[in-house]
Amino acid sequence: MKEENQEWTTVIQPKEKLLQVNLREIWDYRDLCSLFVKRNITTQFKQTILGPLWYIIQPTMTVIMYMVVFGGIAKISTDGLPQPLFYLSGICLWQYFNDCLTKTSSTFTANAGIFGKVYFPRLIVPISNVISNLLRFAIQLGLFLAVYAVYQIWIIPGQIHTNWYVLLLPLLVVMLAGLALGFGILFSSMTTKYRDMTLLLDYFVRLWMYATPVIYPLSTITNEKLRLVMSLNPLTGIVEAFKYGMLGEGQFSWTMLAYSFAFMIALLTVGIVIFNRVQKNFMDTV
Amino acid sequence: MATAIEFNNISKIYRLGLVSTGTLAHDLKRWWTMSVRGEEDPYLTIGETNDRSTKGDSEYVWALRNIDFKVEQGDVVGIIGKNGAGKSTLLKILSKVTAPTTGTIRARGRIGSLLEVGTGFHPEMTGRENIYMNGAILGMNKQEITRKLDEIVDFSGCERYIDTPVKRYSSGMMVRLGFAVAAHLDPEILVVDEVLAVGDAEFQKKAIGKMRDVSKGEGRTVLFVSHNMASIRALCHTGILLNNGHIQTIGKINEVVETYIGGKKDSNNSIYEDIAIAPGNDKIRIREFSISPIHGNIIDVESGIRINLVFKNNTPNIILDTTFELRTADDVIVFHTGKVLSPDGDSRKGFYQVTFDIPAHTLNTGNYTIRIWFGQNQKYILWGTYEHHFHIENTYTNQGRNLNNLPGILKPQFDIITDYSERL
Numbered sequence: 001m002k003e004e005n006q007e008w009t010t011v012i013q014p015k016e017k018l019l020q021v022n023l024r025e026i027w028d029y030r031d032l033c034s035l036f037v038k039r040n041i042t043t044q045f046k047q048t049i050l051g052p053l054w055y056i057i058q059p060t061m062t063v064i065m066y067m068v069v070f071g072g073i074a075k076i077s078t079d080g081l082p083q084p085l086f087y088l089s090g091i092c093l094w095q096y097f098n099d100c101l102t103k104t105s106s107t108f109t110a111n112a113g114i115f116g117k118v119y120f121p122r123l124i125v126p127i128s129n130v131i132s133n134l135l136r137f138a139i140q141l142g143l144f145l146a147v148y149a150v151y152q153i154w155i156i157p158g159q160i161h162t163n164w165y166v167l168l169l170p171l172l173v174v175m176l177a178g179l180a181l182g183f184g185i186l187f188s189s190m191t192t193k194y195r196d197m198t199l200l201l202d203y204f205v206r207l208w209m210y211a212t213p214v215i216y217p218l219s220t221i222t223n224e225k226l227r228l229v230m231s232l233n234p235l236t237g238i239v240e241a242f243k244y245g246m247l248g249e250g251q252f253s254w255t256m257l258a259y260s261f262a263f264m265i266a267l268l269t270v271g272i273v274i275f276n277r278v279q280k281n282f283m284d285t286v
Numbered sequence: 287m288a289t290a291i292e293f294n295n296i297s298k299i300y301r302l303g304l305v306s307t308g309t310l311a312h313d314l315k316r317w318w319t320m321s322v323r324g325e326e327d328p329y330l331t332i333g334e335t336n337d338r339s340t341k342g343d344s345e346y347v348w349a350l351r352n353i354d355f356k357v358e359q360g361d362v363v364g365i366i367g368k369n370g371a372g373k374s375t376l377l378k379i380l381s382k383v384t385a386p387t388t389g390t391i392r393a394r395g396r397i398g399s400l401l402e403v404g405t406g407f408h409p410e411m412t413g414r415e416n417i418y419m420n421g422a423i424l425g426m427n428k429q430e431i432t433r434k435l436d437e438i439v440d441f442s443g444c445e446r447y448i449d450t451p452v453k454r455y456s457s458g459m460m461v462r463l464g465f466a467v468a469a470h471l472d473p474e475i476l477v478v479d480e481v482l483a484v485g486d487a488e489f490q491k492k493a494i495g496k497m498r499d500v501s502k503g504e505g506r507t508v509l510f511v512s513h514n515m516a517s518i519r520a521l522c523h524t525g526i527l528l529n530n531g532h533i534q535t536i537g538k539i540n541e542v543v544e545t546y547i548g549g550k551k552d553s554n555n556s557i558y559e560d561i562a563i564a565p566g567n568d569k570i571r572i573r574e575f576s577i578s579p580i581h582g583n584i585i586d587v588e589s590g591i592r593i594n595l596v597f598k599n600n601t602p603n604i605i606l607d608t609t610f611e612l613r614t615a616d617d618v619i620v621f622h623t624g625k626v627l628s629p630d631g632d633s634r635k636g637f638y639q640v641t642f643d644i645p646a647h648t649l650n651t652g653n654y655t656i657r658i659w660f661g662q663n664q665k666y667i668l669w670g671t672y673e674h675h676f677h678i679e680n681t682y683t684n685q686g687r688n689l690n691n692l693p694g695i696l697k698p699q700f701d702i703i704t705d706y707s708e709r710l
Contacts, residue, residue, distance in 0.1 A: 011393075012379065012390065039408055117399075118399055
């Protein structure tokens with residue numbers, strides 16, 4: 001009977017406790033995560049001619065379009081900053097968030113094939129997506145820095161007041177990633193059974209961009225009520241903080257950042273709990 | 287021996303039909319009764335037995351119902367049953383792809399699953415990259431894979447292609463590579479579903495050999511699902527026969543396989559009086575078919591077997607032939623042989639009788655199926671519709687004190703001459 005008392009290493013049950021998320025297991029599979037990241041990056045540009053250059057072409061085109069439509073036609077203020085710099089700073093951050101969100105929101109549906117055959121912690125997939133998108137972000141940030149250098153050195157030397165708050169950038173990126181991950185897994189959990197949400201997502205993300213100070217500075221919003229609504233958006237504080245640190249214009253507020261951070265933690269917790277519940281049975285409904 | 291896995295009352299319910307508006311209504315009702323009123327899931331009480339072929343009233347079926355058994359450490363368990371009996375569902379629950387509706391599984395050690403080889407292969411990545419990818423998906427870490435890389439490549443037999451994207455591989459090579467990775471996993475419990483059905487003969491042999499090493503030499507527990515009775519028998523010690531989500535039999539592999547195959551009842555010798563509804567088609571109708579012992583009352587190894595067929599031919603002036611195909615329970619063809627009845631193209635309308643004997647001491651004990659094929663001018667005019675199952679009894683004569691069924695398809699009686707002397 002001695003062996004019988006040996007501990008069971010695996011117990012499979014219909015439902016686990018609500019908060020039982022096996023973070024250790026995710027750590028055990030870290031090699032898989034890095035392989036997924038590598039795969040996402042290397043396979044993205046197979047059989048394209050321009051390859052990673054697309055990462056630069058896309059934001060450039062967007063900036064030109066924004067300059068024409070929002071800057072030229074609609075004449076929306078940029079807080080006195082050069083338009084390319086202003087738009088590019090917003091686009092960099094927004095694009096990263098957008099990529100992570102749309103990619104993770106299809107986690108279950110896009111990976112149904114592999115999930116149906118073998119078990120590994122499902123969270124690995126959205127996490128690896130968020131990490132592999134960092135490469136694209138880094139390249140676009142590089143583009144931004146190049147444009148920034150051109151302005152700071154040659155065009156309007158010394159007129160851009162970069163300050164120490166720029167060092168918050170890593171934290172801002174982590175927060176963006178966390179928010180995107182949280183929303184993404186929440187979405188993907190909700191769409192396994194009812195696909196209605198996927199149709200909504202596209203629209204929702206586009207609206208969200210206009211609710212985030214990407215193409216306009218927060219300072220142009222003078223209506224008090226509208227301002228309150230804007231500040232409920234967890235992205236507002238992040239984007240403004242980056243613009244403030246990098247370009248010296250914008251509205252930096254620790255309160256807003258703290259709000260965004262708390263929002264991210266709460267969202268991630270809820271997201272992971274729901275994701276964890278869904279992952280056990282999603283194969284039956286997907 | 288210690289218990290490696292314990293299945294405790296495992297059940298799984300599936301909803302049939304489409305996921306659509308009706309689902310939302312059910313979900314709401316379920317939520318209402320379970321969460322708000324704190325009662326049991328209303329849909330769990332109405333599930334039906336999962337019988338694929340009959341139409342049921344309920345949208346919910348039990349893919350598995352009250353599965354309860356233990357697996358000893360180091361045992362190789364074969365899970366058999368008809369399509370839809372719940373074999374794959376059981377393995378899916380064990381490998382955590384989907385959760386059971388009720389019940390618990392407890393296991394000791396890492397569970398590695400080999401549900402379908404090549405899972406997660408990315409067509410654009412090379413063989414080597416995919417080995418890492420696949421290995422990591424199956425739960426290995428990088429060092430582990432690096433350590434075994436040479437062995438894996440060698441086992442797969444794809445050295446030449448190892449740095450080529452797998453989209454250039456033949457499907458067979460893909461399978462080889464996938465199995466090679468999986469076979470070098472080190473879990474204490476290995477779950478295998480129907481993987482040996484693919485690949486060429488040489489590779490299948492290699493794969494079965496590897497599985498045997500895994501269980502015998504390394505003392506790991508293996509759960510194996512297959513429809514190939516020959517490989518099930520070759521690999522497993524214990525068998526579980528699933529039927530409509532229930533365990534029908536559990537025991538020694540040979541007995542379980544016999545029960546499963548015995549499910550095909552011996553056909554009675556049949557005479558069809560009314561030729562119009564006798565088996566066959568417009569060209570051929572079978573009037574009479576019988577399998578009987580030549581000597582004695584039962585068919586055993588020593589009795590010999592007489593096969594007798596009477597059929598009605600409706601097409602005159604063709605080259606008519608009859609072929610008999612004998613298969614073992616494992617679907618191995620023993621013979622496929624026949625006779626041309628009218629080689630000169632002068633067949634007549636009417637009844638033909640065909641009789642032949644399989645001599646005593648030819649076939650071993652076991653279950654057999656005989657199929658009759660009719661041909662005209664080298665084309666089949668009736669085939670596959672008529673088959674006859676029969677059993678050759680083990681009467682235990684002539685094998686000393688051994689009361690078991692001996693292996694082998696043939697059991698010939700050779701004139702074996704023996705001689706003995708104390709010193710040469």
